[in-house]
Amino acid sequence: MNTKTVTRLAAAAVGAATLLGATFAVGQQMAFFRIGTGGTAGTYFPIGGLLSNAVSNPPGSRACADGGACGVPGLIATAVATNGSVANINGIESGALESGLTQSDVAYWAYSGTGVFEGKAKIENLRGIANLYPETIHLVARKGAGIKSPADLKGKRVSLDEPGSGTLIDARIVLSAYGLTEKDVKAEYLKPNASGDRLRDGALDAFFFVGGYPTGAISELATSSGIELVPIAGPEAKKILADFKFFGPDKVPAGTYKDVEGVETVSVNALWVTSAKQPEDLVYGVTKALWNDNSRKLMDAGHAKGKQIRKETALDGIGIPLHPGAEKFYREVGLLK
Structure with a gap:
């Protein structure tokens, strides 16, 4: 699905939701549920597409028992391309989105009014639907750029991702752990696909990306021009883990990207979140649809990270109510007591 198609779908959803009052109740024929994702070259966008397929069941669909949709009756969910975590949370708060994907650190900061949300109003209506999968911090370097550690980024041309993205926040944390700030690098603020293009052209030395591996933009770059992954390890990584409890140790295995060695790094969790203002029946239905057998098949076949979206880990590291x-739903299935 290309960006124009997503934009048309989102526009249609917004218009129809406005006409219908954007409410959900038993007996309503149609409801819309927008899922804010990220850039089309990242992991959030295809995962959002899988989620929307899993929970959608438009009017007139065949019944699940007949091989049709197994989602929420009358629901049309759409994956909407956005700038990522922060933008999705702001969209949920403003009512521009019914739900969205976000990093666990960004969700915690938004709800508590700390971290990058310090001094701003707490987003107290932010609520969790599920933990999905680990999001790995990738530091991608141009082959031969001489970048073996984040400390080597000093004076280099580095993309930190767009304002409003969780990647930008985490890139700043990594730089700080290695004694650097944005002023110590020649910072640019580009989406992953634009960063990849500039890296390939020799106009960029490195870029940060936070997302589930493998991600399309990095896979294509590794195949077409060759890259190196920079480890985020050692005492600096231990300090990150100690200072920020929502991070965990992680590793990108060798061969994840063509001819690229495995590296140690850190990760956060990818969460699916919504607003407390969304109706209980709707979110119950969405959650139940996420974890049915049909959705399991969609996740396993749809994306490498889809296999890590498991009901057993749905409550891990959410950090918000x-x-x-x-x-x-989780009480019904015994995951909550």
Whole structure:
């Protein structure tokens, strides 16, 4: 699905939701549920597409028992391309989105009014639907750029991702752990696909990306021009883990990207979040649809990270309250007591 198609779908969803009052109740024929994702070259966008397929069940669809949609009856969910975590949370708060994907660190900061949200109003209506999968911090370097550690980024041309992205926040944390700030690098603020293009052309030395591996933009870059992954390890990484409890140790295995050695790094969790203002019945239905057998098949076949989206880890590392609808489902299946 290209960006124009997503934009048309989103526009249609917004218009129809406005006409219908954007509410959900038993007996309503149609409801819309927008899922804010990220750039089209990242991991959030295809995962958002899988989620929308899993929970959608438009009017007139064949019944699940007949091989049709197994989602919420009458629901049309759409994956909307955005600038990522921060933008999705702001969209949920403003009502421009019904839900979105976000990093666990960004969700915690938004809800508590700390970190990058310090001095701003707490987004107290932010609620969790599920933890999805680990999001790995990639530091991608141009082959031969001489970057063996984040400390080597000093004076280099580095993309930190767009304003509003969780990647930008985490890139700043990594730089700080290695004694650097944005002023110590020649910082640019580009989406992953634009960063890849500039790296390939020799106009960029490195870029940060936070997302599930493998991601399309990095895979294509590794195949077409060759890259190196820079480890985020050693005492600096240990300090990150000690200072920020929502990070965990991680590793990108060798061969994940063509001819690229494995590296140690750190990761956060990818969460699916919504607003406390969303109806309990709706979010209960969405959560239940996420974890049915049909959705399991979609996740396993749809993306490498889809296999890591497991009901058994749905409550790991969320860090914000669950939506009552999601909480109801997890209690029913015994994941909450």
